[in-house]
Amino acid sequence: MSKVTLHELKIPSANFTDILAGRKTHQLCLNHRQYTAGDVLILRELDESGEETGQEMNSLITHVEHGNAVGLEDGWCVLSLANTTPLLGIRLIGYLRDRLKEHCDYTEAAYQIIRKAGSTDTQAKRTVQAGRCWVDEANHFLKKFSVGQ
Numbered sequence: 001m002s003k004v005t006l007h008e009l010k011i012p013s014a015n016f017t018d019i020l021a022g023r024k025t026h027q028l029c030l031n032h033r034q035y036t037a038g039d040v041l042i043l044r045e046l047d048e049s050g051e052e053t054g055q056e057m058n059s060l061i062t063h064v065e066h067g068n069a070v071g072l073e074d075g076w077c078v079l080s081l082a083n084t085t086p087l088l089g090i091r092l093i094g095y096l097r098d099r100l101k102e103h104c105d106y107t108e109a110a111y112q113i114i115r116k117a118g119s120t121d122t123q124a125k126r127t128v129q130a131g132r133c134w135v136d137e138a139n140h141f142l143k144k145f146s147v148g149q
Contacts (some may be wrong), residue, residue: 001065004038004039004040005036005038005039005040006021006040006041006042007033007035007039007040007041007042007045008041008042009041009042009043010043010044010046010052011043011044011045011046011049012045012046013045013046013053013076015027016043016045016046016055016057017045017144019043019057019059019081019083020057020083020144021083021144022083023083024070024081025079025080025081025083026078026079026080027078027079027081028072028076028077028078029076029077029079030075030076030077031064031066031067031075031077032075033078035061035062035064035077035079036064037062037064038060038061038091039060039061040059040060040061041058041059041060041061041079041081042056042057042058043056043057043059044056053110059082059083060081061079061080061081061082061083062078062080062081062082063079064077064078064079064080065077065078065080079118089133090142093138093141093142093144094138096138097134097135097138097139097142098123100131100134100135100138101131101132101135103131104127104128104131104132104135107124107128108128109125110124111125112123118125
């Protein structure tokens with residue numbers, strides 16, 4: 001039975017986002033943890049002030065190039081990383097954002113009809129406001145991955 005080793009690391013936001021988006025697929029680092037292919041990095045995002053943001057992801061180490069063999073100083077290594085966040089999830093967020101935006105637009109268009117029917121549009125307005133907040137959050141998230149708005 002094989003055993004997976006987990007390594008918890010804190011990394012700057014820019015590196016975190018690039019790994020999550022699949023743009024950064026390797027990392028040069030000290031091999032003080034004896035990394036091996038098949039190990040999993042638990043990456044925790046740090047903001048500009050060095051505080052944890054609460055965001056984390058996993059990245060699989062697919063290959064380790066050890067130092068002293070290929071021009072790297074002994075004790076250093078290059079980790080090849082596989083992004084474990086599926087692109088389908090990012091696409092799904094974009095799709096859901098677009099459908100919610102449409103729903104908000106339709107609900108806003110129905111305010112007059114709701115009032116004509118003798119009802120109040122207060123709940124509909126709250127729903128639209130909450131929906132627009134979610135759309136803004138999705139846009140902010142997707143902007144990190146250069147996904148069109």
